Amino acid sequence: MDWGFPENVSTFGADIDAAYGAIFYATALMFVIVQGLLVYCIIRFRRREGRKAVPIHGNTRLEILWTVVPFFGVMFIAYTSASVWLDIKSPDRMPEDAMELSVTAQQFEWSVTYPGADGQLATADDYSTRNELHIPVDRAVRLTLHAQDVIHSFYLPELRVKQDAVPGMEIPVWLQATATGEYTLGCAELCGLGHYRMRGTVNVYSQQEFDTWAAEEAAIASGAPASLPPVAAR
Amino acid sequence: MSTVALPEYVHHYHDPAHADDRSFVRKYIFSTDHKIIGIQFLFMSLTFLLIGGLLAMLIRWQLGWPGRPLPGGAVLGETRMPGGIMLPEFYNSLMTMHGTIMIFFAVMPLLVGVFANYLIPLQVGAPDMAFPRLNMASFWLAVVSGILMFAGFFVEAGHAAAGWTSYAPLSVVPEYSGVYNGQVLWTVSLIILGFSSLAGAVNYITTIINMRAPGMTLLRLPLPTWALFITSILILLAIPVLTGALILLLFDQVLGTGFFIPEMGGEPLLWQHMFWYFGHPEVYILILPSFGFVSEIIANGARKPVFGYTAMVLALAAIAFLGWIVWGHHMFQSGMNPMLGVGFMATTMVIAVPTAIKVFNWIGTLWQGNLHFHSPMLYSLAFVSMFVIGGFSGVFLASTPVDIPLHDTYFVVAHIHYVLFGGSLFGIFAALTYWFPKMFGRTMNERINKIHFALTFVFFNLTFFPMHELGVNGMLRRVYDYTQYALFQDLVDLNRFISLSAFALFASQLIYAANYIWSLGRGARASANPWRANSLEWTVPSPPPHGNFDSMPVVYRGPYEYSSPESEEDYLPQDAPPAEAPRPEPAPTFA
Numbered sequence: 001m002d003w004g005f006p007e008n009v010s011t012f013g014a015d016i017d018a019a020y021g022a023i024f025y026a027t028a029l030m031f032v033i034v035q036g037l038l039v040y041c042i043i044r045f046r047r048r049e050g051r052k053a054v055p056i057h058g059n060t061r062l063e064i065l066w067t068v069v070p071f072f073g074v075m076f077i078a079y080t081s082a083s084v085w086l087d088i089k090s091p092d093r094m095p096e097d098a099m100e101l102s103v104t105a106q107q108f109e110w111s112v113t114y115p116g117a118d119g120q121l122a123t124a125d126d127y128s129t130r131n132e133l134h135i136p137v138d139r140a141v142r143l144t145l146h147a148q149d150v151i152h153s154f155y156l157p158e159l160r161v162k163q164d165a166v167p168g169m170e171i172p173v174w175l176q177a178t179a180t181g182e183y184t185l186g187c188a189e190l191c192g193l194g195h196y197r198m199r200g201t202v203n204v205y206s207q208q209e210f211d212t213w214a215a216e217e218a219a220i221a222s223g224a225p226a227s228l229p230p231v232a233a234r
Numbered sequence: 235m236s237t238v239a240l241p242e243y244v245h246h247y248h249d250p251a252h253a254d255d256r257s258f259v260r261k262y263i264f265s266t267d268h269k270i271i272g273i274q275f276l277f278m279s280l281t282f283l284l285i286g287g288l289l290a291m292l293i294r295w296q297l298g299w300p301g302r303p304l305p306g307g308a309v310l311g312e313t314r315m316p317g318g319i320m321l322p323e324f325y326n327s328l329m330t331m332h333g334t335i336m337i338f339f340a341v342m343p344l345l346v347g348v349f350a351n352y353l354i355p356l357q358v359g360a361p362d363m364a365f366p367r368l369n370m371a372s373f374w375l376a377v378v379s380g381i382l383m384f385a386g387f388f389v390e391a392g393h394a395a396a397g398w399t400s401y402a403p404l405s406v407v408p409e410y411s412g413v414y415n416g417q418v419l420w421t422v423s424l425i426i427l428g429f430s431s432l433a434g435a436v437n438y439i440t441t442i443i444n445m446r447a448p449g450m451t452l453l454r455l456p457l458p459t460w461a462l463f464i465t466s467i468l469i470l471l472a473i474p475v476l477t478g479a480l481i482l483l484l485f486d487q488v489l490g491t492g493f494f495i496p497e498m499g500g501e502p503l504l505w506q507h508m509f510w511y512f513g514h515p516e517v518y519i520l521i522l523p524s525f526g527f528v529s530e531i532i533a534n535g536a537r538k539p540v541f542g543y544t545a546m547v548l549a550l551a552a553i554a555f556l557g558w559i560v561w562g563h564h565m566f567q568s569g570m571n572p573m574l575g576v577g578f579m580a581t582t583m584v585i586a587v588p589t590a591i592k593v594f595n596w597i598g599t600l601w602q603g604n605l606h607f608h609s610p611m612l613y614s615l616a617f618v619s620m621f622v623i624g625g626f627s628g629v630f631l632a633s634t635p636v637d638i639p640l641h642d643t644y645f646v647v648a649h650i651h652y653v654l655f656g657g658s659l660f661g662i663f664a665a666l667t668y669w670f671p672k673m674f675g676r677t678m679n680e681r682i683n684k685i686h687f688a689l690t691f692v693f694f695n696l697t698f699f700p701m702h703e704l705g706v707n708g709m710l711r712r713v714y715d716y717t718q719y720a721l722f723q724d725l726v727d728l729n730r731f732i733s734l735s736a737f738a739l740f741a742s743q744l745i746y747a748a749n750y751i752w753s754l755g756r757g758a759r760a761s762a763n764p765w766r767a768n769s770l771e772w773t774v775p776s777p778p779p780h781g782n783f784d785s786m787p788v789v790y791r792g793p794y795e796y797s798s799p800e801s802e803e804d805y806l807p808q809d810a811p812p813a814e815a816p817r818p819e820p821a822p823t824f825a
Contacts, residue, residue, distance in 0.1 A: 023630050057539050
């Protein structure tokens with residue numbers, strides 16, 4: 001079901017959307033019950049001449065009921081949410097064989113560094129793109145977030161990713177796209193005057209297209225003709 | 235008959251034989267009378283409520299018509315709206331100051347500054363606060379703070395623009411924010427306001443503990459006083475953390491220290507932890523008093539005792555306690571350890587439990603009542619209904635994975651406004667209207683209030699409900715021009731609809747303001763007890779004289795004995811002696 005979220009193109013995005021849907025139904029049910037009771041009381045017990053209210057002071061059984069039931073309800077939501085969350089955010093659970101990228105945020109742009117032919121970051125053959133994230137489809141990607149100046153937030157709405165980039169910290173993020181295409185990259189944390197225009201694109205390619213793109217970029221970066229081996233070939 | 239030990243301050247009670255000979259300045263300006271101080275806070279915070287609302291209207295103009303010149307907007311000057319077109323730096327200041335003013339200078343003083351001051355001594359049966367001069371200092375510190383905060387609009391490079399949360403390093407380094415003295419004024423103003431709040435909180439707590447009239451046991455306190463008591467404890471414990479954080483921020487801003495600057499060994503997340511360690515209890519500071527007002531008014535309107543009085547008190551205390559261990563839910567996406575996120579999610583979810591207890595008890599209070607729909611009752615019922623929606627949207631945001639797409643979007647804006655406007659502010663309207671006759675000795679026009687209620691209820695929902703949809707679509711908050719994003723370009727129509735609703739919502743508030751001001755001078759004279767209520771403030775004239783009570787009241791029962799079989803009427807004042815064996819109970823058991 002489409003909840004009004006942007007189209008989901010990430011592996012874990014379906015789990016997030018499902019959690020949203022479950023909470024939507026649970027709260028919708030409670031909404032109908034509570035607002036229904038309220039409206040019922042307002043109509044049924046409206047003022048009538050000669051009627052005296054019944055001076056009830058309370059009911060311990062009811063108090064216990066509406067303490068215990070909501071407790072287990074919300075604890076169930078928390079329990080089911082926890083594993084979805086940790087699968088997305090916990091560094092221990094991130095895929096081991098992911099493609100490694102480095103993302104640096106500064107006022108007001110994103111720069112993405114790719115590992116080059118050797119598959120290693122922080123080597124001479126690295127190359128970067130500005131306000132563009134290029135990734136292959138169906139392949140786990142692990143990004144390390146850095147910030148140069150103030151706090152920014154790495155926001156990919158269609159990939160269901162949001163993670164602050166904090167100066168002085170290295171924060172890991174992983175994602176895996178499920179469809180090729182061009183998607184949104186934005187900054188979700190107020191970062192100054194140009195915050196509103198700190199945005200870019202995510203380009204999700206097929207593996208073949210990505211390899212071609214990567215080879216071209218590597219060639220441009222090294223100043224050599226575009227005939228180097230593809231970066232992501234394993 | 236057992237004698238009641240009269241406390242030392244008893245001579246402060248109103249003596250009808252002696253005329254009030256205080257000078258005008260002592261009586262109305264540098265007054266130590268809790269009622270005057272409450273009314274001073276009232277006019278100060280209503281002014282700020284109006285300013286905060288106007289800022290919101292400017293924000294809504296930009297969001298409804300991005301980049302379009304506002305007719306007449308050019309008067310705001312070249313540095314803000316050249317040719318009527320809003321600059322991003324001004325937008326950031328507007329958004330920052332809307333939050334800051336509404337939270338610190340409108341809603342918080344309306345709830346606490348006004349009603350804690352006005353109601354507590356009257357409801358506990360005391361002649362004044364425990365520390366009247368400290369109380370006066372509390373108000374005048376707030377005035378100084380308010381003037382400094384307002385002055386920020388006129389300094390070079392504009393007012394603070396780092397959001398009301400003022401995250402470092404943006405709030406520290408002028409080169410990053412483009413703001414210089416505005417940011418410093420913001421910090422200094424809030425430090426001063428912190429001392430004002432502390433002075434107030436100490437006073438409220440002491441008064442409630444020490445100055446209750448004979449027979450006013452803790453479990454006979456009216457719920458507004460209970461709520462304000464617990465709120466004061468939160469203020470006493472939370473504000474020093476904010477003040478401490480602000481002092482560190484000020485050092486970073488002006489002395490060149492680096493508490494929050496990583497290049498200097500500082501830690502940006504430290505600010506967030508300190509800010510939200512204050513900030514989440516603050517959220518409950520902003521809602522608990524309204525819980526109290528609404529409980530009082532619903533019982534009065536239903537002509538029934540509050541259902542589960544003790545459960546209501548315990549739920550207040552539970553919310554206040556849990557409020558201390560949930561601050562991390564503001565930081566799920568901050569880079570904090572994700573395992574901490576799980577813990578904070580669990581504690582946050584648990585807050586739904588005491589909240590549900592309160593909602594069900596309000597419904598229980600209506601059950602088999604004889605509901606009088608006076609305007610304070612309408613505002614209170616709307617409070618319950620709207621607050622429930624704010625609670626439900628909170629469950630979405632509390633779930634860590636669901637928070638990923640929703641964090642920092644308009645879903646959060648919708649959530650906070652359902653809680654703070656639909657909740658706190660509807661509670662404030664209820665309380666302002668309900669205690670108006672007591673405060674000013676006159677009555678507001680009931681028909682106009684009902685029109686205001688209906689318009690506010692409709693336009694509030696038309697304004698804020700669609701914001702959930704914006705947020706689910708991913709639209710970010712605090713963004714000057716969302717049409718920069720291709721993804722959000724089809725949200726312009728919905729934003730325009732929201733803006734038009736917001737303008738209508740603002741205009742509706744002017745109806746209330748006009749009714750309020752008109753009624754101050756021209757409203758029909760109010761009797762001592764126009765709502766036929768039970769608590770002690772209704773046993774004295776409207777408005778109460780200096781010293782409140784002619785002699786120390788004696789309390790025989792709880793505050794919600796509506797429709798009691800003991801009485802012919804459908805109410806039974808707390809100080810009415812029992813029909814048989816009329817003897818005062820011993821002095822308060824709380825030592």
